[in-house]
Amino acid sequence: MLLPELEYVRPSSVTEAVGLLNSLPDAGLLAGGQSLINVLKMRIGGYRTLIDISGLAELAVIDHAQGHLRIGAGVTYDQLIHSAAVSLYRPILSEVAARIADQQVRNRGTIGGNCCYNDPTCHFPPILSAVGASFEILGTEGRRTVSADEFFVSYYQTALNPGEMLVAIEVPEARPRSGDAFVPLSVGGTDVLNVVTGAASVLLAEDGSIRDARIVVSGVAERPLRIAAVEQALLGTRGDGDALDAAFRLWDGNQLTPPDDVHASGEYRLAMAPVFARRAVEEALVKARRDFDE
């Protein structure tokens, strides 16, 4: 399918990009284009002007300082996979990036684009919610930072206001005795259309009990869902089968209205949510416990 005719600008700095975003009519940001171009081709929406930020070097930087990774919004999946800092300090992000589509897509698609698209099948919203990422936003008023819980608002909606852009994602480095996991239910082949995704991050105390847990499931609500009741119930336990059974008994999906479409019924998604959330917790616990074996 062919794109409609569009204006196209290629700013040379993030500041210029934000300026253009606020001065050009009906303008949108083009990063890797892996979702936006498809939407434009279908002519079901989109923009009259594209501001191409894919060449902005300042968005493509991964830094590590003061216990945090700062990942530029324009960092591609391929960069995440090959970043020594990410592999060292929060390896789950490389692992998740490696699952996405094929090499051509991973060369272009960006972590920022994935988050801003915020489709329920996207890979990064659930895992970034689980690892407690924060999102650095730049607008004409300056910079502000929001948590993942605040950033992902609803289907295809984020905390970005018109005229603002996501510039970086900050992720705390993994602590000793912690583990992260990402467990999706794909209805295609390998990670093709993940209708439900469980993501979890756990931190164990020195005695092996659970000190902190963040458990997220996506695909059953308008945004990645933290399962606070289950998280709470697991604190102080050893995360064994009985503890997980007891905690997941607190899962209550009755208030949710999951998507219901040709890929999976709402009923099935709802039934799968605790299954995949729990598998994510179990996998995260296995990883966290490795630090005790050493």
Next chain:
Amino acid sequence: MSGTTVTTQQTARTQWSGQSIPRKEDERLVKGQGRFADDIRRHNEAYVYLLRSPYGHARIRRVDVRAAQEAPGVIMTLTGDEVREIQKPFMEIAPPPGGYIEDYCLAVDKVRFMGEPVVAILAETAEQARDAADLVDIEYEPLDAVVTGEDALKDTAPLLHGKVGSNVVWHGLYDWGSVEEAKRQADKIVKIDRLHFHRFTSTPIECNAAVVEYYPGSGEYTFWCNNTMPQFAAMFMGPALGIPTDRLHFVTQDIGGSFGNKITTYVYLTICAILAKKSGRPVHWTEYRTDHILGGSHGNERTFLDIEVPVLNDGTILGLSARAIDDCGAYPRYEPLGSVIWSQVVPGVYRFRNVRIDYTQVVTNKCPVGPNRGYSRLQHMWMLERVIDIVAHELNLDPVEIRKKNYIKPDEMPYETPNGCVYDSGDYPRCLDMALKLINYDYWRQRQAEVRGTGKLIGIGIGSTLDSGTNNFGQARIINPELPFSGNGEVANVKLDLYGEVVVTIGTTPQGQGHETTAAQVVSDILGVSPDRVRVLIGHDNARNVYTGFSGTYASQFAVTGLGAVQGAAQKLKREIQQLAAGMMGSDPEEIELVDGTARVVGRPDTAIPFIGLANVVFANNATMPEGLDVSLNCTYTYRPPFKVPDVERKFGNLTLTYATQIHACVVEVDEATGETKILDYAAVDDSGRLIHPQIVEGQVHGAAGLGIGAALYETLEYDAEGQMLTPNFYAYKAVTALDVPMIKTAAIESPSPFSPNGAKGMGEGGGAPLHAICSALQDVMRQTSRAIVHDSFNPSERVYRLLRQQPSARRGVEVISNRS
């Protein structure tokens, strides 16, 4: 990757045939030097965009193209109202009343499926044509849609084609042997309410495309295109355009896959022809993926109702009766040929003799179907394999033993089926044993018991199929006795060119099957030259290459018809070379042997005349032609398979020449909590008769297995009740990729066909064996749990999840009735 075993049961090898020599076409293809339809450029081209219906079923109240005509770059538009004046409705294969369907290249008065072309726009650039489409104003009156075959038959169903009086395209009763007698003799009758074979397609990498030019000087249209059965297209297009079919010049070169899907593109080629003539410009049309999924060609969806299977207690199946409702989408086009083509394999690989199928084909508000890898037989053989597994399941019989008990035995070959088809050769039990050995059957049976209770379940499944190849087109008369077709065939020309080059021309349309290579192998063996020295001009070009009405690449036949023609032509040329060389050397033709591109007297290498010397005498020096000789070194041969016209009344006769075997076995692991199905092991054992090029055969085995696995687990073409297509792009239509195809273990045995000119059997379609094998494995999982019946050919995680949880009290859709107390 895979371990190929070619057993010791081999036929005699010649120097070239039977070897996996490097493929001649690969160099240009891997270097990006292939020439596909969209690569063609003509001077002064214009571009076509097709505006398609957003509705499944609607009346077209008004079409206003004025604004589009004024848009930048627009040359002209074409609407259904104009088409009605220019084009006669395409021929229908069905007799009346199904034959009353009126099919035009653009929608006239009504749209009948989402994606049906409504307005064509021709512009200076593809972008301008696309942009202008947004300015077309169409007023639709939405109508109720019908989207399932069963609903289409209801009295209250909306009618797609009013003139027909119903939604039925074709109906026929197939009845052989005596099912009633078999039911009396049976110990038990297994009744299955409903089995559903879902809609999917084969997803060629290259979508449909064409560049079409009209030359007013001769009234000739040239179609640089990727249609894979051009003379079939011509048969529809000539009368529709009101011109002799010899004014339709097709040129195909490299084609990026078809699987049958590109046979019915004549509808789109007709749009291009009209635009090319009206505009005086060469027109360029290329589909995008969404166009292709919405309006290309889908596979047949089929529902089987009221299946009754008389069986003996030991598992011997005596026969089968069922109703079949085939959904061909909005227009029949190649259909209703599928309504007879399934009967090439009436009993599948089994021995039962009593069969009654009440077959109805209907139209629905969905994309028209077309031939799709395994066409029409895979639906039927899936049903047969489901029947075998369900009978085994209900009677607690072993799925391996019930197959072996009912398989046609190797010593019964050639075997005449209840409807007169003659299975040429094969050894099904041996193939099954090999497949089971490849997957390590005993190990997995043991593992299956061990893993129970761990949340994982293991299922082992078998799919036994046939790939019937080389159609007898006489079977079309069973659909419509008025059709003047029978037999089949292909024609080839083999010649020495001016400087002694060996050149082969043939009118087939290969899409990855390696015709250049295999044709060269056959010629090389006969003419004593290396395949490197044989130039093969493939592609259907009816101004350059020889062709018959059957020419093309479809229905698993090249190894028989194509290579049969090449073999015949090469043998003719060999005789001419022997005559000429004998005359030149004063020897006897019988004493001339062809070695290394020379003709020489047997045992006397010093007498050799190179091919260039022979060519010189014929083409540039013919005053030296030996006395009394009349040779051209330009030999054409038409291969004609030994077919008779079938008995239309009894629906009886040999409908295909060769029957290649595929026995697949697979091991799946099902996650009890989620229904996710993972393939742990997979084996495909094929018997394609004598193998000309084992690697090409194995490649097609892999391809067919991959497509089948995709269809079984991921790929479905879905519509909602209004006829809105829900899976129109690769986001939603989850086409299988290499990542999703497991390691496939392959093996081959060779049972030469006694009927084909070279012992080979047509192959490549694969009979949909993975669908059968995966359903069989899932049934094996249900045997350990809910005892639900696997009733659909498509089993994504959610369906498996539901089957696992089916309550014992739920309607299972199956019943066993004991005949004797």
